[in-house]
Amino acid sequence: MAEDYAAKMSRKTQAELLLYVQNYTEYREEAVLAALDELEARGLEPAAAHTELRATLRTSQQETDRREAQARQEQAEQELARRQLRGEEPVAAEAPTGPALYSPGTITIFSVLFSMVAGGIMLALNLRTLRRTGPALLVLLFIVVYLIGGVFLVYWLRQQNTQLESWIGSLFNLPAILVYNLYFWPRYIGGQPYRSREWLGPLLICGLVILGFYFWLRQMMPAVPV
Structure with missing residues (x-):
């Protein structure tokens, strides 16, 4: 007083x-x-x-x-x-700081559930958020080259009359995921502090794309005679 x-x-x-x-x-x-x-x-x-x-x-x-x-x-x-x-008061968690980015875990999950294309686009969006246009374009170029290389690899295996293409499809996304997490992220993002970006929107978009692709295939398939 x-x-x-x-x-x-x-x-x-x-x-x-x-x-x-x-x-x-x-x-x-x-x-x-x-x-x-x-x-x-x-x-x-x-x-x-x-x-x-x-x-x-x-x-x-x-x-x-x-x-x-x-x-x-x-x-x-x-x-x-x-x-x-002394444990008499809870320790307040520090609020995350930095730009909102998709985490490596989110990129990996989307690459596994949908495609390495989905994970790569999310990584490119991260780089765009950080205003690193060159690396973002490099990621997109990697996606295109990877897809083309995968198509030629499957075609070549079929020419060799092997059954390797049957299990290549299940492992197709794995090398790309490793490149995302072990090369692109450490090199162009590194220890950059960031906030986890909301992923519900990309999940809905990927789901709609897959659903649309499924209906497109159904329309393209010839009717099976009874």
Whole structure:
């Protein structure tokens, strides 16, 4: 509770009040200001006589209040840290910072569930968010080259009359996922702090694309005679 300096000064003698004014650097600013108010109220000192001193005291009081508030805040933070170490207070999780990006886990899951194309596009969108246009275009080029290479590989295997293409389809996305996570992400994103980007929208888009492709295939397939 703040001390009532006005009431305290009302009980002082004139000599005691003047002592506060003359040695103002040894007392709290509030006490000296209250002593000045009391002297003026008694008609012992004119208000104009201490205008400069009052301005100095008010400036000093503001600085004192700032230091004391900072000290109280630091003390409260130290006490909170001690309570957290003792398990008396939960440790608040730091809010993630940085741009919103699709995480490597999200990219991997989309590549497995849908296609390496979906994961690659998400990675390219990350790079675009970071304004790294060159690497984003490089990811898209990798997707195109990878798809073309995969088609030629399957065609070549069929020409060799092997059954390898039957299991290549199940592992087709794996090399691309490794390239995304072990090359593109460390090289062009690295330890960049980021917030996890919402993935429900891409999930709905991928689902609609697959559904549309399924109905397109049904329309293209010739009717089977009964």
